[in-house]
Amino acid sequence: MEYIYIGNVKIKKTAALAPMASVADRAYRILCRSFGACYTVSELISSKGLCYNDKKTAELCTVTEKERPMALQIFGDDPEFMKRGAEICMKYSPDILDINMGCPVPKVVNNNSGSALMKDIDRACEIVKAVKSVSGVPVTVKFRKGWSRDSVNAVEFAAAMEQAGADAVAVHGRTKDQMYSGTADRDIIKQVKQAVSVPVIGNGDIDSLESCLDMYDTTGCDLAMIGRASYGNPFIFDEIDSYFSGKPYTPPTIEKRMEVMLKHIGLILENSLKKESLAMKEARKHAAWYLKGVYGAASFRNRCCTLESLDDAKKLAEEVLKAAENAGQK
Numbered sequence: 097m098e099y100i101y102i103g104n105v106k107i108k109k110t111a112a113l114a115p116m117a118s119v120a121d122r123a124y125r126i127l128c129r130s131f132g133a134c135y136t137v138s139e140l141i142s143s144k145g146l147c148y149n150d151k152k153t154a155e156l157c158t159v160t161e162k163e164r165p166m167a168l169q170i171f172g173d174d175p176e177f178m179k180r181g182a183e184i185c186m187k188y189s190p191d192i193l194d195i196n197m198g199c200p201v202p203k204v205v206n207n208n209s210g211s212a213l214m215k216d217i218d219r220a221c222e223i224v225k226a227v228k229s230v231s232g233v234p235v236t237v238k239f240r241k242g243w244s245r246d247s248v249n250a251v252e253f254a255a256a257m258e259q260a261g262a263d264a265v266a267v268h269g270r271t272k273d274q275m276y277s278g279t280a281d282r283d284i285i286k287q288v289k290q291a292v293s294v295p296v297i298g299n300g301d302i303d304s305l306e307s308c309l310d311m312y313d314t315t316g317c318d319l320a321m322i323g324r325a326s327y328g329n330p331f332i333f334d335e336i337d338s339y340f341s342g343k344p345y346t347p348p349t350i351e352k353r354m355e356v357m358l359k360h361i362g363l364i365l366e367n368s369l370k371k372e373s374l375a376m377k378e379a380r381k382h383a384a385w386y387l388k389g390v391y392g393a394a395s396f397r398n399r400c401c402t403l404e405s406l407d408d409a410k411k412l413a414e415e416v417l418k419a420a421e422n423a424g425q426k
């Protein structure tokens with residue numbers, strides 16, 4: 097097994113879980129980590145929200161042992177707020193602080209944060225320096241290929257981030273304008289890798305062991321990072337971890353998928369500060385993702401919108417297994 101170091105943080109060179117707001121919450125991170133994700137990153141956290149004592153701060157910033165090694169990810173456009181936000185994050189003892197300079201959503205870029213910072217390299221550098229000055233842990237920056245097709249600057253940007261003190265960079269091979277359309281460009285990740293000496297995390301469209309290996313081979317990146325392909329599929333981390341550990345991997349049966357779906361919902365209920373009915377609303381989309389490919393998936397997925405409790409989910413799982421058995425899928 098190979099390891100990489102981000103600063104002094106040792107990470108298995110397998111596959112990391114990408115930060116995903118409203119998806120990769122604490123329950124999701126704990127689950128993926130238990131399946132072999134080697135590193136996790138929190139959902140993006142507003143530096144201004146932190147400074148104004150947003151009541152969600154503790155929920156967003158708490159780092160449990162089961163998620164480590166883990167980064168807290170902050171965003172913002174103002175170096176001073178980012179510095180104060182980083183100081184608040186540090187009270188929660190993250191292993192790494194990650195700065196979001198890749199988010200494409202209007203609410204974020206219209207405030208000159210997220211990927212808008214790719215258009216203002218000087219400010220981006222000031223932010224890295226400000227966060228570095230108080231962090232005491234490695235600082236990383238996650239960004240995209242560039243703002244638009246006409247302003248692809250990931251290589252220059254990465255070099256500037258390194259110069260400003262970033263201990264690693266994560267690159268999603270799409271421009272901000274692409275949002276999530278088209279395919280992620282792996283060549284830009286390769287170019288970034290050649291341009292900097294800090295570790296490079298390669299991200300975008302990894303959806304299998306094969307495409308993870310391809311990310312390593314074609315870009316030379318130090319760590320692969322997976323987002324959407326883990327929806328209802330924490331098994332992808334097991335497959336990749338097994339490969340690198342030289343252990344046999346068995347794809348999950350339907351029984352296993354249902355068992356993990358229920359475990360996931362249990363984790364959501366355990367880790368959410370919301371009451372069960374509200375936490376179940378969050379759990380519904382996850383439940384639906386676990387049903388991909390099962391017999392009668394469309395109607396079972398519709399049922400997910402009505403789940404009100406873990407018991408409802410258990411009944412659904414039983415019916416899915418029964419339908420699979422009747423259809424000879426088991």
Ligand SMILES: Cc1cc2nc3c(=O)[nH]c(=O)nc-3n(C[C@H](O)[C@H](O)[C@H](O)COP(=O)(O)O)c2cc1C
Pocket residue numbers: 114115116117118119138139140169196198199238268299300301302321322323324325
């Ligand atoms: C629902 C969703 C939420 C996301 N939230 C964040 C976020 O909070 N911070 C961030 O840096 N990237 C965020 N991303 C981008 C992912 O981390 C990742 O860069 C992107 O999904 C590409 O990787 P993939 O093809 O493996 O999904 C988000 C992506 C999705 C789909």
